[in-house]
Amino acid sequence: MAVKTSFNYSxxxxxxxxxxxxxxxxIFHYTGMKSESAxxxxxxxxxxxVSCHYFIKNNGEIITIVPxxxxxxxxxxxxxxxxxxxxxxxxxxxxxxxxxxxxxKNFTKSQISSVIKLSKFLIKKxxxxxxxxxxxxxxxxxxxxxxxxxxxxxxxxxxxxGYWHELKKNILLINRNVELNSFEKEIFFHNLFxxxxxIKLQKNSNLRKNLLLKKITKAFQRRFRPNNINxxxxxxxxxxxxDLIKR
Numbered sequence: 001m002a003v004k005t006s007f008n009y010s011x012x013x014x015x016x017x018x019x020x021x022x023x024x025x026x027i028f029h030y031t032g033m034k035s036e037s038a039x040x041x042x043x044x045x046x047x048x049x050v051s052c053h054y055f056i057k058n059n060g061e062i063i064t065i066v067p068x069x070x071x072x073x074x075x076x077x078x079x080x081x082x083x084x085x086x087x088x089x090x091x092x093x094x095x096x097x098x099x100x101x102x103x104x105k106n107f108t109k110s111q112i113s114s115v116i117k118l119s120k121f122l123i124k125k126x127x128x129x130x131x132x133x134x135x136x137x138x139x140x141x142x143x144x145x146x147x148x149x150x151x152x153x154x155x156x157x158x159x160x161x162g163y164w165h166e167l168k169k170n171i172l173l174i175n176r177n178v179e180l181n182s183f184e185k186e187i188f189f190h191n192l193f194x195x196x197x198x199i200k201l202q203k204n205s206n207l208r209k210n211l212l213l214k215k216i217t218k219a220f221q222r223r224f225r226p227n228n229i230n231x232x233x234x235x236x237x238x239x240x241x242x243d244l245i246k247r
Contacts, residue, residue, distance in 0.1 A: 003121045005054070005062040010044045012051035014071040018088060023068065023126045025083075025090035026119060027075055029136045030146040031055075032099030039096060049073060052092040054118060060110030062118055065094075068126075078139040079198035080132075086139055091122055099146060106150050119161045131196075131247070133162035141219035142199055142212055149226035165224060165243040176228065178235035185233050189213065191241035192220055 029052065031039035036058055042048045043055065043065055052074045055063040066072040074092030075085070083089055095111055098104060107115075122128060135151065136144045157164035180188065199216050214231040221229040224240050 003062060003118050005064045007064050008040060008044055008055075010051040010065045010072070011046045012043075012049055012073050013066045014088075017069050018071055020069060020126065022089055023091060024128065025080070025086055025132045025134060026122055026128060027086065027090045027092050027134055027136060027139065028115070028147045028151065029074060029092065029094045030097035030099045030104075030148060030151075031094050032097070032101060032146060034098055034102050036096040039094065043094065052094040054091070054093045056093065056095045056111050056114050056118070058096050058108055058111065060108065060114040062114050068122075075136070075139060077143075078136075080134065080139045081196045081198065091126075093118065095147060097147070100148065104148060104150065107147075107152070112152060112155070116156065116159050116161065119156070120159070123161070130157075130160055130163050134196075135223060137219045137222055138197065141197060141216045145222065149222045149229055153223055153226075163244070163247050165240045165247075167239060167243055171239070172225075172236050175235040175239055180233055180235060180238060184235075184238060188233050188238045188241055189216075191238075191245050192216060194245050195241065 033039040033042065040055060040063070043051050051066050051072045053064070053066050053068060053072050055065050057063065068091060071088050072092050073087060074094070075087045075090060078086045080086060095107060095115065097107060119133065136146045153162055154164050156162050197216055197220065199212050217233055217237070218229055218231045220237065224244070225236065
């Protein structure tokens, strides 16, 4: 059964239709703007060069911005596993929220209800693998934070939208802040690359490389350890990554 939406079309999309079997991902974003109306205006303004497929308002109303059969401009420079520039392979969903720059807040119950309904519809329609339900910061960890640590990934995983580790809270807490040796850290980053995280590492600068690895660690933590985002790799991060690659 189709999901009910209103329409406010954006001119910002690739004019050539894409094959629907190319749709492999759902990418969640927050708008990161002071107001809902300003976000909608930007997504539908030809000068902004940005758009999405669906917009979820604070009250849960869903707006179609770009039809699924066209490539919307929401992901930008992005990577996940062997995929580059994920716009062409994804459905982009923007959720009204001021984001980290303007007083990041909890998503409303109505928004999350609509996220669940819309996601289930899209997953079924395009046969999307649950591991391909991602946040913008997953695919662009060097420059994005959205949808952020308040996005309820654990709850959604229980609805088969995205996935989550199966480690008990007491096991996680025992391993929190336990330092790793250099070999264990290498295993952690290797696990992240297995999961799908990718980032361009500069070979000629150790400082730049370390900054990028810290950003990818924070992206991982925002997704799978949202109550402690510090960019530091500890044993808790390692065991979470090990559990995830078994899924």
